[in-house]
Amino acid sequence: MANEKDTFVENIADIEKDFPQWYTDVCKKTQLVDYGPVKGTMVIRPYGYAIWENIQHELDVRFKATGHSNAYFPMLIPMSFMTKEAEHVEGFAPEVAVVTHAGGEQLAEPLVVRPTSETIIGNMYSKWIQSYRDLPVLMNQWANVMRWEKTTRPFLRTSEFLWQEGHTAHATEEEAIEETHKMLGVYKEFAENVLAIPVICGKKTEKEKFAGAVATYGMEAMMKDGKSLQSGTSHYLGQNFAKAFDIKFLDKDGTQKYVYTSSWGVSTRLIGALIMAHGDQRGLVLPPKVAPTQAVIVPIAAKKGGVLEACEKIKGDLEKAGVRVLLDNSDRSPGWKFNEWEMRGVPVRIEVGPRDLEAGKVMLFRRDRCEKAEYPLEGLEKCVADLLESIQTDMLESARAARDERIVKANDLQGILSAVEGGNFVLAGWCGCRECEDKIKEKTAASSRVLSEELQHEVCAVCGKPAKHTVYFARAY
RNA sequence: UGAGGUGUAGCGCAGUUUGGUAGCGCGUCUGGUUAGGGACCAGAAGGUCGUGGGUUCAAGUCCCGUCACCUCAACCA
Numbered sequence: 401m402a403n404e405k406d407t408f409v410e411n412i413a414d415i416e417k418d419f420p421q422w423y424t425d426v427c428k429k430t431q432l433v434d435y436g437p438v439k440g441t442m443v444i445r446p447y448g449y450a451i452w453e454n455i456q457h458e459l460d461v462r463f464k465a466t467g468h469s470n471a472y473f474p475m476l477i478p479m480s481f482m483t484k485e486a487e488h489v490e491g492f493a494p495e496v497a498v499v500t501h502a503g504g505e506q507l508a509e510p511l512v513v514r515p516t517s518e519t520i521i522g523n524m525y526s527k528w529i530q531s532y533r534d535l536p537v538l539m540n541q542w543a544n545v546m547r548w549e550k551t552t553r554p555f556l557r558t559s560e561f562l563w564q565e566g567h568t569a570h571a572t573e574e575e576a577i578e579e580t581h582k583m584l585g586v587y588k589e590f591a592e593n594v595l596a597i598p599v600i601c602g603k604k605t606e607k608e609k610f611a612g613a614v615a616t617y618g619m620e621a622m623m624k625d626g627k628s629l630q631s632g633t634s635h636y637l638g639q640n641f642a643k644a645f646d647i648k649f650l651d652k653d654g655t656q657k658y659v660y661t662s663s664w665g666v667s668t669r670l671i672g673a674l675i676m677a678h679g680d681q682r683g684l685v686l687p688p689k690v691a692p693t694q695a696v697i698v699p700i701a702a703k704k705g706g707v708l709e710a711c712e713k714i715k716g717d718l719e720k721a722g723v724r725v726l727l728d729n730s731d732r733s734p735g736w737k738f739n740e741w742e743m744r745g746v747p748v749r750i751e752v753g754p755r756d757l758e759a760g761k762v763m764l765f766r767r768d769r770c771e772k773a774e775y776p777l778e779g780l781e782k783c784v785a786d787l788l789e790s791i792q793t794d795m796l797e798s799a800r801a802a803r804d805e806r807i808v809k810a811n812d813l814q815g816i817l818s819a820v821e822g823g824n825f826v827l828a829g830w831c832g833c834r835e836c837e838d839k840i841k842e843k844t845a846a847s848s849r850v851l852s853e854e855l856q857h858e859v860c861a862v863c864g865k866p867a868k869h870t871v872y873f874a875r876a877y
Numbered sequence: 878u879g880a881g882g883u884g885u886a887g888c889g890c891a892g893u894u895u896g897g898u899a900g901c902g903c904g905u906c907u908g909g910u911u912a913g914g915g916a917c918c919a920g921a922a923g924g925u926c927g928u929g930g931g932u933u934c935a936a937g938u939c940c941c942g943u944c945a946c947c948u949c950a951a952c953c954a
Binding site: 418420421424435439491494495516545547549550551556557561563629630631632633665666667668669670700701702703704732733734735736737738739740742751753754755756763845 | 878911912913914915916945946947948949950951952953954
């Protein structure tokens with residue numbers, strides 16, 4: 401519960417100065433999340449979990465529309481599975497948790513708590529896939545995974561987190577690559593239309609690629625302080641896991657072939673992205689499509705005749721119109737409620753008092769712009785529904801405008817450094833070599849996020865040799 | 878894992894320099910008046926200062942150890 405005055409900072413510029421602190425304060429004060437008793441774990445509280453449920457729902461609709469089915473695979477993976485794909489085991493070895501004892505005895509083979517499920521799913525796919533008729537296999541799993549991170553932050557990096565991981569197997573390379581791109585496209589559409597977060601998608605460099613993948617594509621979102629958050633990934637795995645797990649099928653031409661696989665995922669980190677992409681000095685700003693409560697009704701002078709009754713009626717009407725609505729009839733003062741629900745990011749507030757009712761009006765407040773205006777009581781459902789819709793699109797537009805303002809070009813190391821220090825994404829030329837990528841990281845603390853689709857530079861910002869790519873560089877969470 | 882910081886009432890903090898019996902604000906509880914931006918009045922409860930040891934007549938305060946949390950860096954969804 402919020403006690404003292406919860407204005408997190410005085411003005412929006414100050415958010416950028418002390419953004420990490422602002423972020424942890426918001427997470428706790430708005431009752432999204434709490435720390436668990438085991439270090440690095442988080443408890444997602446009902447308000448936070450409700451956002452996750454809305455995210456799950458919106459994604460499930462999209463996954464089903466693209467032909468995918470949900471399934472569930474075990475959390476415990478035999479150690480021997482993890483070691484079958486060389487790059488994969490090397491990439492994940494430092495952060496896996498291992499079960500060595502169970503049932504009061506030491507296990508003959510230790511079990512790994514899944515950091516991701518490519519291996520155990522590969523193992524099952526090898527049994528399920530025999531013929532070209534079995535392909536493609538298009539599955540998704542909603543699950544928890546565990547990665548023993550050294551330092552943690554709510555939603556952005558915790559030892560255990562919730563996610564979905566899609567795993568598909570295809571007869572041909574083209575089809576698997578197409579799937580990889582298609583799902584990245586699904587993520588992009590979802591991020592922009594549901595989360596109202598504009599994203600930059602593209603291929604990751606070798607250095608940033610998933611352990612065991614042939615190619616990794618990422619979705620990067622800009623946070624209010626200009627840093628980037630990797631919000632989703634889609635991997636083309638080639639035949640790496642097919643060969644490691646012996647996933648073969650008999651093709652039409654009568655020969656045995658390895659399948660081509662893909663995997664893709666987004667996690668509860670998206671909740672962190674929502675907070676950091678839209679939040680302001682008053683706290684959360686949630687886009688209507690994922691807000692647990694889309695409209696809150698605050699009665700004024702509730703004891704006076706008719707006020708509470710009118711609120712109940714408005715609530716019923718809105719519910720009928722499909723709006724997630726809450727009537728706050730607790731005995732707090734109205735001002736307290738205004739601040740509380742603003743802090744928790746509810747998109748629309750409906751103020752109902754005796755004076756309004758007399759005039760046949762109510763006051764609507766929209767959280768994204770902090771604007772208040774009178775609306776007629778008659779036909780209010782329609783007004784609220786329309787308002788929610790415009791909040792949704794306005795949030796995306798203003799986030800996009802803010803982001804585009806902060807994408808700049810640079811031609812050398814100094815240019816990259818001053819740009820990222822100003823909280824920008826930087827487009828710079830790159831020759832393609834690991835040394836230059838490392839040097840940028842070392843000198844500017846910015847990492848390569850994704851490759852731009854078009855080549856916009858002639859030379860590498862570091863070595864001056866001809867540029868092979870234009871790359872988005874940014875400091876990242 | 879490297880560097881820095883913080884642990885005192887449910888929450889946020891002061892007190893530590895210069896040792897002398899534990900303070901403030903918010904919240905909570907009781908009663909009442911209120912209500913259009915975190916209301917007001919009156920009363921009450923609540924902590925031995927993260928933790929272990931040491932110095933001292935006396936330790937929240939000084940010394941040594943230890944744990945937890947936070948920030949930055951490194952690593953990652």
